[in-house]
Structures are given as structure tokens and as C-alpha cells.
Amino acid sequence: MSKAKEYISNTLETLLIDINPQEEKKVICRMKLAARIDESRKKKGWNKKEFAKRLNKQPSEITKWLSGTHNFTCDTLVDIQEVLGIELINIEEKQREQVIQFHIEISKPAMEYELSCLENIEFKSNFYNLYKGLSSLKNTIKVYQKNESEKIYF
Amino acid sequence: MKIRLVKLGQLSGNGASIYSVVYESDKTTLFEKFIKENRNSFKSELNNIILRLKIIGKETGARDHFFKPNQGAPGDGVWALYDKPNCKLRLYCIQYGTTLLVLGGGGYKPKNIRALQEDTKLTKENGIMRNVSRLINIKMSEGDISFSEDHYEFEGNLKLNDQNYE
Numbered sequence: 001m002s003k004a005k006e007y008i009s010n011t012l013e014t015l016l017i018d019i020n021p022q023e024e025k026k027v028i029c030r031m032k033l034a035a036r037i038d039e040s041r042k043k044k045g046w047n048k049k050e051f052a053k054r055l056n057k058q059p060s061e062i063t064k065w066l067s068g069t070h071n072f073t074c075d076t077l078v079d080i081q082e083v084l085g086i087e088l089i090n091i092e093e094k095q096r097e098q099v100i101q102f103h104i105e106i107s108k109p110a111m112e113y114e115l116s117c118l119e120n121i122e123f124k125s126n127f128y129n130l131y132k133g134l135s136s137l138k139n140t141i142k143v144y145q146k147n148e149s150e151k152i153y154f
Numbered sequence: 155m156k157i158r159l160v161k162l163g164q165l166s167g168n169g170a171s172i173y174s175v176v177y178e179s180d181k182t183t184l185f186e187k188f189i190k191e192n193r194n195s196f197k198s199e200l201n202n203i204i205l206r207l208k209i210i211g212k213e214t215g216a217r218d219h220f221f222k223p224n225q226g227a228p229g230d231g232v233w234a235l236y237d238k239p240n241c242k243l244r245l246y247c248i249q250y251g252t253t254l255l256v257l258g259g260g261g262y263k264p265k266n267i268r269a270l271q272e273d274t275k276l277t278k279e280n281g282i283m284r285n286v287s288r289l290i291n292i293k294m295s296e297g298d299i300s301f302s303e304d305h306y307e308f309e310g311n312l313k314l315n316d317q318n319y320e
Contacts, residue, residue, distance in 0.1 A: 032214065
């Protein structure tokens with residue numbers, strides 16, 4: 001089956017290039033909000049009239065909201081959230097995970113016999129255990145920080 | 155007069171495929187004509203319409219609530235994109251589910267009229283889209299045009315024979 005060839009319009013291109021990215025973000029937000037609200041309304045099994053009644057609004061107001069051109073106020077979004085039981089505004093700041101990095105440097109002049117220890121398996125094993133110990137200390141601190149955001153325990 | 159359905163690559167995407175119509179004699183789509191007619195007098199409204207169509211095509215799909223329904227004959231799918239608040243630039247289109255949209259033309263709807271029939275330009279543009287819808291329906295009933303399996307494309311012979319064209 002043949003399909004339509006893609007038609008590229010120069011007239012359209014000149015206007016698409018001109019789109020302001022900030023304006024685009026705003027329009028995307030309005031349209032996606034409208035889509036989200038309409039999806040949730042449908043999930044509730046309400047028609048526009050029923051939805052309008054629950055919000056104490058006229059159905060024409062709902063049509064305007066869902067047109068994808070409406071600039072919602074914060075108050076309206078809060079009302080809609082309540083009625084539909086969904087979250088449209090999230091103002092809680094996400095807790096960032098704090099990471100503390102420990103850098104320990106131990107140094108002393110090397111004795112001749114110690115240089116040969118670098119090839120020694122036991123020496124390597126001891127060094128590895130020391131490293132593991134430090135890592136586990138780091139993890140303990142992380143766990144405390146996650147659970148009690150303001151306090152840091154050592 | 156032969157007309158052809160063409161897919162507008164710059165607006166189509168994961169949300170919907172957006173088509174328009176080219177009359178053989180014009181070599182330009184109805185939607186491009188709409189742009190040319192309004193880009194000087196209604197630049198801001200036009201930019202907003204194009205932006206919304208791009209978002210429909212690339213992201214949201216042609217969801218019912220973005221359109222003013224029943225602008226043509228009963229059940230022919232001729233709808234209009236909602237105007238931006240305080241603007242009256244009307245664009246007619248034919249909607250086939252959320253994934254297929256055919257753009258036509260339109261024009262300024264003056265504040266002093268209620269029905270499109272009160273404005274010659276809008277009546278003409280609306281009539282063109284009713285006719286395109288009728289021609290597509292005939293081709294579909296004859297099996298010459300169908301929807302692709304994913305419903306994102308028209309398939310078949312996309313040339314329509316418009317005997318009403320003046």
C-alpha cells in the first residue's frame with residue numbers, strides 16, 4: 001500500500017524557526033495539563049457536565065480549560081487536584097543526596113624491604129581490608145544522612 | 155480537478171500524523187494558503203496555532219478537547235482548532251481519531267457574527283473541508299484509501315477527484 005510522501009513546506013519552516021523556545025515551553029505545559037486533566041476526568045467516568053458540577057463551574061469553563069490554550073491559575077489547579085485526586089503541582093523540593101568523600105593519604109619513607117612488600121599478597125590483602133573498612137564507614141554516614149536530612153553523624 | 159493528500163513532515167511525529175490537501179492547479183497546500191493569508195495581519199495568533207499543531211503532532215496527539223467539534227455535516231469530522239483567548243483566527247481540519255489530522259484553511263471570525271455562515275470566507279473554507287471529508291469517505295468506502303495498521307497513516311491512492319471544484 002502506498003503512503004503519502006512527506007511534504008516539506010518552506011512557508012511553514014520560516015514560521016517554525018521563529019518559535020520562541022520559552023513560549024513553546026509554556027504552550028506545551030498548557031496542553032499537557034489539559035490532557036492530564038481530561039485523562040483523569042475520563043478515568044473517574046465523569047462527563048464534562050459532571051466534572052463542572054463537582055468544581056462548581058459552568059461546562060463552558062471546563063471546555064475553555066481543556067482547549068490547551070488556557071493559562072491556569074494556581075488556585076484553579078489546586079481545586080482540580082482536590083476533585084480529581086491527582087497531583088498537578090509539586091512544590092516540595094526533592095532532597096538531594098549528600099555525599100562526603102574521604103581521601104586518606106598515608107606516607108612515610110619506604111624501607112628497602114617494604115618495597116618488595118608491594119608484590120606481597122598479604123600486604124595487598126591488608127590494604128584491601130583497610131579500604132573496605134573506609135567504604136563501609138562512608139555508607140554508614142550516607143544512610144544516616146538520608147534518614148535525618150538535617151543531621152550528620154560520624 | 156485532482157487533489158492530493160500530503161503529510162506535513164515538519165508537524166507530524168509520535169503524537170499524530172498531520173496532513174493537508176494540495177490542489178493540482180495550485181501546487182501549494184490549503185494550510186500554506188492559510189498561513190500566507192494571515193501571516194501579516196494575525197502573526198501572533200498564527201504562530202500560536204502552528205506551535206499547538208506542532209505539539210499535537212510531536213507529543214499530545216489530536217485529542218478531542220483541543221478542537222471545537224461539529225463544524226461540518228453530522229459525523230464528517232470537520233472540526234476547528236480552538237481559538238486562543240481573545241483571538242478569532244479559525245482553522246478548519248478533519249480529525250480521524252487522535253492520530254490523524256487533515257488541515258484545511260480558515261480565516262478571521264469577526265466578533266459580530268455567531269455562525270460561520272454569516273462570513274463568506276469562513277463558509278467557503280468550511281465548505282472545502284466538508285467536501286474533502288466527503289471525498290475521503292467515498293475513497294474509503296471503495297477501499298482505495300485505508301488507515302495503516304497503527305492508525306498513523308493514510309494508505310492507498312491519496313489522489314482524490316473533486317468534481318465540485320470551480
